[in-house]
Structures are given as structure tokens and as C-alpha cells.
Amino acid sequence: MKVEEIRALSNEELKKQLEETHQELFNLRFRLATKQLVNHREIPRVKKEIARLKTIMRERELGIR
Numbered sequence: 001m002k003v004e005e006i007r008a009l010s011n012e013e014l015k016k017q018l019e020e021t022h023q024e025l026f027n028l029r030f031r032l033a034t035k036q037l038v039n040h041r042e043i044p045r046v047k048k049e050i051a052r053l054k055t056i057m058r059e060r061e062l063g064i065r
Helices: 003-007 011-033 042-062
Strands: none
Touching (some): 003 042, 011 042
16 A cells, blocks of 8 residues: 555554554564565565554554655
């Protein structure tokens, strides 16, 4: 998801998306531990997605943009 798409979401949608992304990261780590993960680059991608979501949520808390 791009930053513009994330900014278009409401606060509730942001929270839901963050929960889903955390669940995806958990599943990727689980698959990594059981040697079922094929593409190891997925883990950093999901971590960056979580960081984007948290950054935009924090911007809204502080009233930036």
C-alpha cells in the first residue's frame, strides 16, 4: 500500500489494517520458523508497511497534515 492510499483511510480503517499487517507478520515468521517461507523479502516488506501505518497514525495524533 502506498502512502497516499494509507492517508485516504479513516482512523478505524488504519487500526484494522495495522492489525491485519501484524497478523501477516506473525504468519510470515511462523512460516520462516517451519522452513515453509519461500520469499524471505516478505518480512522486511511487512515491517515497513507496519512502520508506514504507525507513522501516519502518529501524524494524525500530533495534528500534522
